[in-house]
Amino acid sequence: MSVPTIKFYVREGLLPAGELTSPNQASYGETHVQRLRLIRALLDVGGLSVAAIREVILAIDDSGRPVHKVLGTVADRMVPRYDREPGAGIAEARGQVGALIAARGWRVHPESPAAEALAVALEALEEVGHGAFTEALDTYADAAERVARADLEYVAHHVAREELVESVVVGTVMGDAIFSALRRLAQTDASDRVFGGAR
Amino acid sequence: MSVPTIKFYVREGLLPAGELTSPNQASYGETHVQRLRLIRALLDVGGLSVAAIREVILAIDDSGRPVHKVLGTVADRMVPRYDREPGAGIAEARGQVGALIAARGWRVHPESPAAEALAVALEALEEVGHGAFTEALDTYADAAERVARADLEYVAHHVAREELVESVVVGTVMGDAIFSALRRLAQTDASDRVFGGAR
DNA sequence: CATCATAGATAGTGGCGCTATCAGATAGCG
């Protein structure tokens, strides 16, 4: 972790500046190190952009903001934004997403970035000629619910606001990477059992 | 989809060139359009790089290669590669991953990119002070297994090699995006039920 | 026949995550 990189993060507002003990000497404490580790995790493992990390960190640090708003901000920043020009397919996909949300009884805004991302993905599937993949959607949603419950259970261990918010951020971002890797492993296993050597 | 962009894809080896009917006229068919849609899906929704897409497409088109090898190539290209300098934490994380693989009975190479990605993520969790998140690992693995089974079931519908391989590619890449969005929705729902308005 | 579009090639653009360089100031050693 080079010094110029750290100063870059300070400039970008990801990291508070060190306390100046003299015009050319600054001291950094454990909180800085902790924050740096968080930045690297979000950047390397979570794949967030510096801009997204800045917003997430601003939300974490803004202690005046209600927790559920912070969580909303964090969730929104972590899904890549699509600005889709309105087409025929995306409208149908949005309908599909709305129906799923209703069927699940999820209390979520059907225009949230996550819902939109789902619609975009479903539309792309359709475009590519694999619209039938949505047969698996219920299984996916079941799995997502289970995982989300586990996430919440973990988060419930943390009571202090600061900890609570950070645990959600970390869990959400890292959880994606972890699940993705696990899915890949499970797929490899399943696939080997079916196609192993043959075909 | 601009013409220069298409020509760029041709240069990059993502798309076969159109058939020249004269020195300044080329004709593109339905297969080209289909391939373009696949490229956009992998790029926009899957977040793959052009280089990764090239390798994936090469693997798809290399009809001599055994199917399970193609699937391996595809899976490996879709995981961002980490080249971690050996440290203390990563070794422990790798051990954790190995234990999980053994416990699950997964027939996978413990040094596959997916296993490595999982280890990196677990190490990052530890570094950030949220090592306890691994309590949820079993739930995650269960969910991953279910999803992988659903994936395989979908893939089983396709018998022709060309279709088979492509369905795996699409399913793997888009599945990540879909699950991620679903998880976000499920989390929002769960989180709202707990923190909704309060706190 | 004049204009316009297209193929192919080469060079350039904009965004992003850093990184190199510079001037000014001081820590710290002899």
Added chain:
DNA sequence: CGCTATCTGATAGCGCCACTATCTATGATG
């Protein structure tokens, strides 16, 4: 006390990536 190594903040530049603009030669088109 002097001198050099090192730090600070500021500015400019780099390398990668996904395109995009420009150019020339050639042929389509009204």
